[in-house]
Amino acid sequence: MSDRPRAMRQPVSLRLGSAAFLAFWCLIASFPIFWIAVMSFKAPVDAFAANPLDVILGPATRAAGQGLSILDIAAGLAVLYLTVRFAMRWLPGRVAAWSPGGQVWAGWIIGGLAYGVAFVVVFLGVLPVVLGALNPVLGPLGKPVLGLTTVHYHSVWVENEFYRNFLNSLLVTTGVVIVSLTVGTLAGYGLARSGSNLAFWLLIVALVFRALPHSVLVAGYLPVFINSAEWLRPILGDNAPTLYGQPMAVIAVLVSINQPFTIWMLRSFFQNIPAELDEAARVDGCTHFQAFRWVIMPVMWPGVITTGLFSFLLAYNDFLVTSLLLDATNQTMVPAIAGYFNRETTTTDQVEAVAAAVSITAPLFLLVMIFQRQIVSGLTAGAVKG
Amino acid sequence: MHFRTFAGFVGPSVFLMLLFIAAPLVGVFLGSFQITQPVVEQVEVETCTPGFLTQTCTTELVTRPILDENGNITTTTEWVGLTSYIRVLEPGRAWDAVRDLDYNALMQIDFWAALRFTLMFTLVTLPLVIGFGLAIALAVNNVARSIKGPVIFVSLLPFIITPVVGALSIRWLFIGDGILTSALEMWLDRDLALFAQAWTIELMMLFYRVWHVAPFAFVIFYAGLQTVNRDTLESAIIDGASRWDRLRYVIIPHLMPLIVFVALIHLMDSYRVFEEIVGFSSQAHVISLQWLTYDFLQPDDAGNRAYSRASASAMLTMVGIVILLIPLLRRTWRDHKGAPH
Numbered sequence: 001m002s003d004r005p006r007a008m009r010q011p012v013s014l015r016l017g018s019a020a021f022l023a024f025w026c027l028i029a030s031f032p033i034f035w036i037a038v039m040s041f042k043a044p045v046d047a048f049a050a051n052p053l054d055v056i057l058g059p060a061t062r063a064a065g066q067g068l069s070i071l072d073i074a075a076g077l078a079v080l081y082l083t084v085r086f087a088m089r090w091l092p093g094r095v096a097a098w099s100p101g102g103q104v105w106a107g108w109i110i111g112g113l114a115y116g117v118a119f120v121v122v123f124l125g126v127l128p129v130v131l132g133a134l135n136p137v138l139g140p141l142g143k144p145v146l147g148l149t150t151v152h153y154h155s156v157w158v159e160n161e162f163y164r165n166f167l168n169s170l171l172v173t174t175g176v177v178i179v180s181l182t183v184g185t186l187a188g189y190g191l192a193r194s195g196s197n198l199a200f201w202l203l204i205v206a207l208v209f210r211a212l213p214h215s216v217l218v219a220g221y222l223p224v225f226i227n228s229a230e231w232l233r234p235i236l237g238d239n240a241p242t243l244y245g246q247p248m249a250v251i252a253v254l255v256s257i258n259q260p261f262t263i264w265m266l267r268s269f270f271q272n273i274p275a276e277l278d279e280a281a282r283v284d285g286c287t288h289f290q291a292f293r294w295v296i297m298p299v300m301w302p303g304v305i306t307t308g309l310f311s312f313l314l315a316y317n318d319f320l321v322t323s324l325l326l327d328a329t330n331q332t333m334v335p336a337i338a339g340y341f342n343r344e345t346t347t348t349d350q351v352e353a354v355a356a357a358v359s360i361t362a363p364l365f366l367l368v369m370i371f372q373r374q375i376v377s378g379l380t381a382g383a384v385k386g
Numbered sequence: 387m388h389f390r391t392f393a394g395f396v397g398p399s400v401f402l403m404l405l406f407i408a409a410p411l412v413g414v415f416l417g418s419f420q421i422t423q424p425v426v427e428q429v430e431v432e433t434c435t436p437g438f439l440t441q442t443c444t445t446e447l448v449t450r451p452i453l454d455e456n457g458n459i460t461t462t463t464e465w466v467g468l469t470s471y472i473r474v475l476e477p478g479r480a481w482d483a484v485r486d487l488d489y490n491a492l493m494q495i496d497f498w499a500a501l502r503f504t505l506m507f508t509l510v511t512l513p514l515v516i517g518f519g520l521a522i523a524l525a526v527n528n529v530a531r532s533i534k535g536p537v538i539f540v541s542l543l544p545f546i547i548t549p550v551v552g553a554l555s556i557r558w559l560f561i562g563d564g565i566l567t568s569a570l571e572m573w574l575d576r577d578l579a580l581f582a583q584a585w586t587i588e589l590m591m592l593f594y595r596v597w598h599v600a601p602f603a604f605v606i607f608y609a610g611l612q613t614v615n616r617d618t619l620e621s622a623i624i625d626g627a628s629r630w631d632r633l634r635y636v637i638i639p640h641l642m643p644l645i646v647f648v649a650l651i652h653l654m655d656s657y658r659v660f661e662e663i664v665g666f667s668s669q670a671h672v673i674s675l676q677w678l679t680y681d682f683l684q685p686d687d688a689g690n691r692a693y694s695r696a697s698a699s700a701m702l703t704m705v706g707i708v709i710l711l712i713p714l715l716r717r718t719w720r721d722h723k724g725a726p727h
Contacts, residue, residue: 010528010629014629015528018524018525018528018529019525019528019529021521021522021525022522022525022526022528022529022537025518025522025525025541026537026540026541028597029540029541029543029544029597029601030540030543032544032552032555032556032558032559032597033543033544033547033555035555035558035559035565036554036555036558039558048562048563048564049565050563050565050568051565051568052565055565182398183398183399183402184399186395186396186398186399187395187396187398187399187400189395190391190392190394190395190396191395191396194392196389196392198389198392199392199396202396202400204715204718204719205403206403207711207714207715207718208711208715209403209407210654211654211707211710211711212407212411212704212707213657213658213660213675213676213679213700213703213704213707214658214676215660215676215677215679215680215683215696215700215703216410216411216414216679216700216701216703216704217406217407217410217411217414218679218680218683219410219414219417219679219682219683219693219696219697219700220409220410220411220413220414220417220697221406221410222683222691222693223413223417223422223691223693224410224413252402252406253406255402255406256402256403256405256406256407257406257407259399259402259403259407260403260407263399287391288391288394288395289391289394292395313546316548317548317549317550319548319549319550319660319661319664320660320661320676320680324680324683324684334548334550334551337550337551337554338550338664350558353554354558357551357554357555360548360551361547361548361551364546364547364548365543367546368539368542368543368546369539372535372538372539372542375542375546376538376542376605376609379602379605379606379609380605380606380609
C-alpha cells in the first residue's frame with residue numbers, strides 16, 4: 001500500500017472498521033455451513049444441544065464411546081497437512097512428467113483422481129486401524145476428548161441408499177453439462193460472429209426465456225410427459241416411453257432451461273476472441289465450421305470450462321424440475337433430502353438430514369476450492385463486458 | 387456470416403429452446419383455459435348384506451368414472467374460459483375483503499398471500515443485497531492482497547451452496563432450541579418459537595436470501611472497483627472531496643451500470659422465490675407465487691394434479707415477469723439501435 005499517495009491513505013479507524021466488517025461477513029458467510037458440518041458428526045443430543053460448546057465437543061457422543069483422542073486429532077491433522085503440501089509441491093511435477101505432451105489436462109484428471117483415492121485409502125482406511133491399535137496403549141493421550149461419530153453418514157449412504165441419489169445426480173449433471181456445452185458453444189460462436197438483426201432478436205428472446213419461472217415451464221411439461229406413451233405410440237410403436245421419471249427427459253429439460261444463460265455467457269467469451277483469428281483462417285480457405293474446429297476450439301477452453309461450471313451448478317442445485325419430473329426411483333440428491341426433513345419425527349432423522357445436506361455440499365466446496373478463479377471470471381464476464 | 391451457416395451454428399440451440407421453452411409456454415397458455423376431467427356416470431348400485439330372515443338391501447347412487455376398453459379412465463377436455471383464473475384469483479372473496487378493508491380475509495386467499503410475500507420479498511431484499519454487496523466489495527478492496535483470495539473463497543460459499551441446503555442450514559440454527567434461538571432466548575430472557583408465526587419465518591427467509599445473493603453482488607462490484615479511474619479520484623481529492631464525497635460522486639456513478647445489472651438479475655431471481663419455502667417448510671404460514679404453481683402440480687391425495695389451476699397461476703406469475711422485463715428490454719433495444727455494428 002506504500003505506493004498510495006498520502007492523501008489516499010486511510011485513517012486507522014476506517015481501516016479497522018472495514019477489517020472488522022469483513023471479519024464479521026466472513027463469519028456470517030461460513031458459519032451456517034461450518035455448523036451443519038459439525039452437527040452432522042454428533043449424536044442427536046449433542047447436535048441439537050443449546051450450548052454451542054456441547055455441540056462442538058460432543059459429550060454425549062463421547063460418552064457413547066465415539067470420539068477422537070489428542071493423538072487421533074494430531075495424526076489426522078498431520079495427514080491432512082501432508083496431503084495438501086504434496087498436492088501443491090509434488091503433484092504438479094509428477095503430472096507434467098508422466099502425461100504425454102499436449103495432454104496435461106488428461107494427466108491432471110487421472111493424477112487428481114489417483115491422488116484422491118490414495119488420500120481416502122490412507123485417511124479412512126489405514127489411519128483408523130493404526131490409531132485403533134495405538135490409542136489403548138498411550139494412556140491419557142489416547143482418551144477421546146472430542147465426540148465424533150460417522151454413524152449418520154453410514155445410515156444415510158448405506159442404509160438409506162443415498163448413493164443411488166448420488167448416482168442419479170451424477171448422471172443428470174454430467175448429461176446436462178456435456179449436452180449444454182456442445183449445443184451452447186456452437187450457438188454462442190454463431191451469435192458472437194453474426195451482427196445480424198436475427199442474432200440480436202434471438203438474444204433478446206433468450207433473455208426473456210431466462211427470466212421465466214421454472215414452475216411455468218414444468219406446468220407445461222408435466223401433462224405431456226405423463227401421457228407421452230400415448231401420443232408417442234403412433235411414431236415410436238408400442239414401446240414408446242413414458243417421459244415422466246426418465247433422467248434423459250430431465251437432462252433435455254434442464255439443458256433447454258439453461259440454454260439462454262449458456263449462450264449469453266459463451267457469446268461474451270467468444271466476443272473476446274479476436275475475430276481476425278477466424279477471418280485469417282477463412283482467407284486460407286477454411287469454411288466457418290472448419291475455422292471453428294481448428295482455430296477457435298483450441299483457444300476457447302477457459303470460457304467453456306467456466307460456462308460448464310455454471311451449467312453444473314444449475315443441474316446440481318435444481319430442486320423444482322427434478323422433484324416434479326422424476327419419480328422416487330430416479331430421484332436426485334436435492335429433492336431426496338426433502339424426504340428427510342419432512343419426515344423428521346425423531347432427532348435422529350434430523351441429524352441424518354443434516355448429514356445428507358453436508359454430503360450434498362461437500363462436492364460444491366471442492367468445486368469452489370479448485371475453480372474459484374473461473375467462477376469469479378464467469379460472474380464478471382456477463383456484467384462487465386456485456 | 388451467411389444465414390445458412392448461422393442457422394447451422396444456432397440451429398440445435400434454437401430447436402431445444404423452441405421445443406422445451408416456447409412450446410410448453412403455448413401449452414400452458416392454452417391449458418389455462420381448459421379443464422380436463424374424468425367422464426363420470428351415475429349408476430344405481432344395490433348392495434345387500436346378509437341379515438336375519440331377509441337380506442338388507444340398500445340402493446344408492448354412485449358416481450364413478452367411465453373406463454375405456456383398456457381399463458383407463460376416459461377424460462374430456464373442455465374449454466372453460468376464465469374459470470381456472472377465477473378459481474385461483476377468487477375475485478369475489480378478494481373484492482369483499484377489499485371493500486370491508488379486511489386485510490386478514492384477503493390474506494386467506496392463497497394467490498393474494500403469495501403475491502404479497504413475493505413482492506415484499508423482492509423489494510426488501512433488493513436494497514439490502516446491493517448495499518451489502520457494495521460494502522463487502524469496498525472492504526475487500528481495502529485489505530492486503532494476501533488475504534483477498536481466502537476472503538473471496540469464503541464469500542463464494544453462500545452463493546455456490548444448493549439453495550435448499552442453504553435455507554436448511556439457516557433453519558437448523560434456529561429450529562426448536564437451535565443454538566441461535568437459545569442465544570436469543572438468553573439475551574431477550576423470554577421463550578421464542580421462531581417457526582410458529584409468519585413474520586419470524588419471513589425474517590429468516592430475507593436473511594437467507596441476502597446471505598445467498600450478496601456474494602454475487604460483491605464479486606461484480608469488486609471487479610468494477612478495479613477499473614475506477616485513479617486520475618479522477620486524485621483530482622477529486624485535490625478539489626477537496628471527502629472520502630464520502632468520493633464514494634458518492636466518483637465510485638458509485640462509475641459502478642452504476644453494474645448496480646443496474648445486479649438489480650435486474652436480482653429482481654428476476656427473487657421474484658421466482660421458491661427454495662426458501664421448501665427449505666423452511668413454511669407453506670403453512672408463507673407461500674410464494676412460484677410455490678403456488680408447484681403446489682398445484684403436486685399430486686393430491688387422490689393422485690390428481692390440478693393442471694388447469696397450475697396453468698392459470700403460472701400465467702399470472704408471467705404477467706409480473708413481463709412487467710419487470712419491459713424496462714430492461716427497452717434499454718437493450720435503445721442500446722442496439724445506438725450501437726454501430
